[in-house]
Amino acid sequence: MATQILICDDSAMARKQMARSLPPEWEVEVNYAANxxxxxxxxxxxxxEIVFLDLNMPVMDGYQVLTQVQQQDLPxxxxxxxxxxxxxxxxxxxxLGAIDFIQKPVNLDAIRTLLINYGILVPEETPVVEQTEQLTKADDDSPFVKVDLRDACQEVANVAMGQAADLLAKLLDVFVKLPIPNVNVLETSELTMALKSVEHENKASALCQGFIAAGVAGEALLMFYDGSFEEMAKLMGLDNPQDPDTEIEVLMDTGNVLVGAFLRGVFEQLHMSYSQSHPVVLGRHCNVSELINARINKWQRTLAMEINYQIESYNIRCDLLLLFTEDSIPTLNTKLSYLLD
Incomplete structure (x- = not known):
């Protein structure tokens, strides 16, 4: 009898990758949930019966799911x-009761090894090529695994976001609260209205850093909100946290960590080499809309990835914004299609 498998993830791309990474010799019926x-x-x-669960989801996140399963003793x-x-x-x-943790992006070998180690899957020597083809076709036909550019970019941003947060968490010995990435393809005139960061009225300081690869170019903006500098300086062990020069040091150091790790995470997934320019302070103690508008007037259309980072138990918040030029979109489409084949 087939084991009932549930893939619970808000990303259609992640659901598709997960379904395709299940061992083909495993007799399963795959079900999907988007939150x-x-x-x-x-x-x-x-x-x-066995659930592959994402953590960052709308409506109810993975931590809340684990809590309910534990409290209600669900099977x-x-x-x-x-x-x-x-x-x-x-x-x-x-x-909270999870039996194990798998890092995205997933792969067949890691999942098979984990399932065998827990006695969930018994290894077989018989080839199962036909089963693999049938499973792939079923996945492609499912309405839960139709992937568009925005969804694919959101999942790429999700993985890169986690890598950048992990580096910052290790350096500061903190826990970084992660959101669902905000990804949009839109006219630059619409960009400011589409960003979640603009909902906050706090002023911010920002740095920008250009990046370029074969067929892809854009800018990364890190916006560090007023009120966050002093606590961040203390976490970094810097003297005189209220000094203007200390603010610049905090901004640059945070940018080196988050921008560098995020770009590396994005381009590693796309299997592309890239280069980035030196960071430049874009403005200090300005409205977010002013900081953004100062950089986008030369473009007509952009693909924007926005990540709102917060450090738990501290009044520290910063936003990372990646803006890809319109000319980058065809290359991104091509590269992302390879991830789904």
């Missing part, structure tokens, strides 16, 4: 599959 609430419903209906073995690779994230999901 934690749908996931809990599926588990209650018996469609999630599900949960394996967390996430781009949030912080050590504290691992500790928290294990404490």
């Amino acid at each position: 934690g609430q749908e996931g809990i419903t599926a588990i209650r209906e018996g469609k999630g 599900a073995m949960i394996i967390v599959v996430s781009g949030d690779i912080q050590a504290k994230a691992h500790e928290r999901v294990k404490a």
Whole structure:
């Protein structure tokens, strides 16, 4: 009898990658959920004997799913599959009952090894090429795995976001709270209205850093909000946290970590070499809309990735914004299509 598998992730690209990474010799029926609430419903209906669970989702996130499963003693073995690779994230999901943690992007070997180690899958020597083809075709036909450019970019940003947060968390010994990336392809005149960061009225200081690869170019903007500098300076062990020069040092050091790690995470997934310019301070103690508008007037259309980073238990918030030129979109489409084939 087939095992009921539930893939719970808000990203269609992640669901497709996960389904294609299941061992083809494993007799399963695959079910899908696009958020934690749908996931809990599926588990209650018996469609999630084994659950592959994302953490960052709308409506109900992975931590909330784990809490409900634990509190209600629901019959599900949960394996967390996430781009949030912080050590504290691992500790928290294990404490909430997850049997293990798999880092995104997933691959067949890692999943097969984990399933065998837990006795869920018994290795077989018989080739299973036909089963693999049938599973792939079923996945492609499912309405839960139709992937567009925005969804694919959001999943790429999700993985890169987790890598950057993990580096910052290790350097400062903190836990970085991660959002769902905000990704849009839009006219630059619409950009300011589309950004979540503009919803906050706080003023910010920002740096910008250009990047370029074969067929891809753009700029990264890091916006560090007023009120965050002093606590960040203390975490970094800097003297005179209220000094203007210290603010510049905080901005540059944070940018080196988050921008560098994020760009590396994006281009590693795209299998592309890239280069980046030196960071430049764009403005200090300005409105976010002013900082953004200062950089986008030369473009007509952009693909924007926005990440809102917050450090738990501290009044520290900064936003990372990646702006790709319109000319980059065809190359990104081509590269992302390789990830899905």
